[in-house]
Amino acid sequence: MISHKIAQELGVKLAQVDAAITLLDGGDTVPFIARYRKELTGALDDQQLRLLSQRLVYLREIDARRAVILKNIDEQSSLSPQLKQAILATDNKTQLEDLYLPYKSKRRTKAQIAREALLDQLLDKIITQPHKSPSQLGQGFINPEKGFPNIEAVLEGTSAVLSDRICEHAELLQRLRSTLTEQAKLHATVIKGKEDDGAKFRDYFDYTEKLKLIPSHRMLAQLRGVNDGILKLKLLIPDEEHCQQLISRYLQLPRKGSGAEWLQHALANCWKTRLKSKLQKELIQHYKEISETEAIHVFSRNLSDLLLSAPAGPKVTLGLDPGLRTGVKTVVVDATGKLLAYATIYPHAPKNQWQASKETLYQLCQQHAVELISIGNGTGSRETEKLVSELLKEHSDIHAQKLITSEAGASVYSASELAAHEFPDLDVTIRGAVSIARRLQDPLAELVKIEPKAIGVGQYQHDVNQNQLSQQLETVIEDCVNAVGVDLNSASEALLTRVSGLNQTLSNNIVQYRNEIGRFTSRSQLLNVPRLGPKAYEQSAAFLRVSNGTQILDNSAVHPESYPLVKLIAQRSQRAVSQLIGDRELLAQLDPADFISDEHGRYTITDVLAELEKPGRDPRPEFKTANLRDDVETMADLQEGMKLEGTVTNVTNFGAFVDIGVHQDGLVHISQLADTFVKDPHKIVKPGQIVTVRVTEIDLKRKRIALSMKAEQ
Template sequence: MKESIDFSAEIAKELGIAEWKVKNAIELLEDGKTIPFIARYRKEKTGELNEIQLREISDLLEHLKKLYERKNEIIRLVEERGKLTPELKKAFLGARSLQELEDLYAPYKSKKKTRADIARERGLVPLAELLKTNLEKADEKIRSFIDPEKGVETAEDAIAGARDIIAEEISINLQVRNRLREIIKRRGHLRSERADGEDQKGIYRDYYDFSQPIPQLVPHRVLAIFRGEREKVLKVSVEISGDLTPMVLKLLNFDERLAYYDELVDAVRDSLKRLLLPSIEREIRNELKEMAENRAITVFSKNLKNLLLQPPLGSKVVMGIDPGYRTGCKLAVIGKDGSVLYYDTIYPTPPKNEIIQAEMKVVEAVKLLNVEIISIGNGTASRETELFIAETIKKNHLSCKYLIVSEAGASIYSASKVAIEEFPDYDVTTRGAISIARRVQDPLAEYVKIPPESIGVGMYQHDVNSKKLKKTLDREVESAVNYAGVNLNTASKHLLKYISGLNEKSADNIVKYRAENGLFKNRNELLKVSGIGPKAFEQAAGFCRIIGGENPLDSTTVHPESYHIATAVLESVGKRPEDLTTNREEVEALLKEFDIDAFCEETGFNKITVRDVVDALKKPGLDPRDELPKPLLRDDVLTMEQLSPGMLLEGTVRNVVDFGAFVDIGVKQDGLIHRSKMGRNIKDPLEILSVGQIVKVRVLSVDLERGRIALELVREEN
């Protein structure tokens, strides 16, 4: 049985959260409760910790467990070698980080034979001690270490061996390593220069002769430099100016009064050049890479969540177009329920330019099928297709509008097992057009079918730790799906599997149950589904809504365990659960004036839970995404040539990165709002901008030759 360690005090101190909250959160996490469930339905127990705080607790708990396991592993290994002392064990257990722990363990590691090991085998350890301590010369004593049989031919050989022992001792000295690490992190530079690899497009031109202080490095630059090194375009090193030898000598108390001071200076220089600096450079490079990776993953995950939570345009007839040149533009019209009504291929773009035929097909489909929105993918040939659609709408006085949607992951989806199961009779490109259309009706329901790492709203996502990236992104998808909730009677298995307490198998079983037994009439029916027991039900029920079922409370985010509270709240304002359906506006008006404090005093119910129940009753059946601004719909198009500095436009944020945000303003090329053009001193563009956000921008400059548009954010003052 594994020993259970309580890390709550340590985590509480590190995160600045009350220990009781952390303790209860850990208890819930260890019991298998998901973060979205704890954040929404266990607020009483955690003191209203939010998802971000719960993730921090979960991650730190995982780190501390790994650190504890590594400590025990090291203690076991050192004990097996007969080197463990009570003091050493205490030092191992007291290590605050993996780095500190590995530094302590370094002298005891099994490693290939070093120069110092050979010197030790030759019996030169006493000579090393003599060199470090003697105030007077002892040449006769040194000669006594000459032993040709052991390979020590001369006194110089003996001294050289002793120097090797000292150099290695210095390289594993904790005080020296920590001080050196601190100096390099503060004063060191990351340097890159041109190597032999090809860089035909000049992607890494800015880094052919580059040097920047380590504290000033920004994550995207670090990732770009290391990628350039991997592709053999750049040579990269960590540099520190000045001689570090005096500092090391001082730390070790090697002063000039020692008889063999010059030998000690040589040993320090050798240790720095051959052992210490290469080792610490590796550590610092790893730290820089980890820092940059973590930031890239954070940017990607925030962009992904914002993309997933784009407001759905709901039950609309949508024409999806997957643009292309040679193979044409694939077109698919889907009905209000997402079913495919029509599909075809049109060729309005080069090389065929069959504009008249394409126009006839689009106009006929729009009129016959009552298409309300045309959704165009933002990939290859997107702008030419947009121009064609805008002109077709205008020329034929069509009542529909169009928008550009992110094509991210559409090609991955259309060739996937999921797409083949959904649309076995359609080819890959038609499936892509269907996905582009459905993204308008419900972005979340469509994006969950794609591996999150394939949705390109990140920064250098191919340069980061794929396992860590996947874990973080899966967590964001889970958070988004549970935030929005699902309609139990319409949700696909791809959405359901992310619901708290469910998995791929139970999601599949829900869909099968629906097919065999008809629609769910109440939440309790979930317990009849194979694989869903009381524990899974407890976590899933509140996130699964039933519209028009037997119990009106099932259409709210109120958890079944709080139905008695919801009923009591409604009774106190003279209403019943049925009124949520028949007198919705009246219930909402009454609840706006509801005195939560007085109700809790009278009933003894917990105030936090009552507040959440009241909020949920005000908005039965509401998808929280419906309150967000809708996507920007267009019926006309601009060209880059029509842009001029000073022009004010509306656009949609497509991607947010550390140095700015890319905005679709309805021309061929997305414009860039640099961080410095966001109206005030913004350190992180994600503070004020998100993927899918509609923004007002001013054109600063247009570079037709390089296809670049510089924009400035126009911030509306309150």
């Protein structure tokens, strides 16, 4: 049943889903299945497999919960064939709990006490005999010993029983939710006296929008306002009378007679005091969860784009972590990221050691043949960039390129256990400068060391479900790392941990083996690493690269299990394997069908031929940087109409934020991203992209900059 459901949702064949589930249950990872088990899954890609895996967990949880519910209701001798069918038919957790609600063990409520006094029978009498007075019908149910000493108490208890029937009617609840979803509006108002404290929420001080149409960012913004004690939220229901009529019809309540009048009054009281607030909380929570899911999706896309942004490459790099009073922390790392030298310079106030600082930088650049200068974009960034600009102008013998680099998360890394293990004798501020230098060389290798939520490319990331966010970001990192591949001889333990089939223990063992034995000369040596068995080797080997080793294919994405296939292709082409690699003309002439066998299918052969054409190809784009204007360093330097280059730092559903070098990112609203209508900003820009923008508005008080990428009219 689960397989059929997932196949239907994904729009794929049942056999594909069954194969994927078997592989996942057998311990295979998504990156491995997506790349090296295409024959079995019919080439399901990593996104399909991730969705399949998530739905598999969800539906299995429902199945487990369903079994518990069926058992509990059956033990109460209350499991009718109709109820059992309804429980088996649903694959929605909310609907499942709605069906279970009347049979769920609960504390002794007023309604439960009333049922023990047989007041549910009185309710049935009032419904079937509406022309009789409820007070008259209730006389026979007065029972002081049960807590109902008079007719007022009896009718109050009967009203509680009716309230329970209404609030535990699964089909009715679902219908009411659907009705309110279509009709209800969310209304936000400011709490009296909080106008000044909540100025950033002023757009929502008196704001109304149809609930089902609220974009995720506006929903989360209003909920943050509530959590901060600035806003109040409530649902506006245009036709509450319609909802009450709906309840009356579902319970088949009479419309005429004194009993009917009492029932309608009790129904209205239930709606007002219990059901309306219950549905309001549920609907707001439901749309909160939808908005959180969308926010997590946005964060995931941004993180993926950032991790896969262009690396500057293996070049000697000078890293500068700017500071004013505390000085500029300065490091030099070699082409592999190894720390060579470090210092602290004080070019800015109060010490103003401008010339001495330039001299220190010059000596470091000369001594280590620096090729790149990475300047963190925090406080003092533009002032430090001016220092470097003067240095490069005055010394033509320094052939280095300067760049402003995002330092988001550098302080988190520098204070982490990982950084302390890597640089136990370094001050945390120097560790931050190392991170700034390395992330220019290879963003992926460095950013995997940082808690993803600290990188700063999310949308309300602190307001969403943190477990779901962490799980989703972990999968993004895993997919990115395995899409690029990892150098087995230089990868850090943090990077190795993200490789398919490896964990922290195995990664630590690989690093220790490398330190004790020396560099790996082949992938097969991985089997000598303690606790790394055949399964871990199968899952990880093809994602690990060994350059200049004993097996040339070890520096490619060809899986070791396909090495015999490459050997066969080489033999039939009358070439050595080394001659086959990179020979595009020859490889283009080969027909995958000629090599199909029981061991290798068309998908695998096609992928192997593509990899032989460009072995170890890096899917990341070419390295580019923004040219920031020297005369624009703060918001005060901006003027409306200015055209500037900048780097996209974050993309949300309402637009994109761009770093134009003034310590405050500007916003290109979705309506200003292009001359045509834009539905999804991610289809226009992505984090790390260099864009040209025009300043359209500057709000110094609120620290807001409005930008546009549209052509001038």
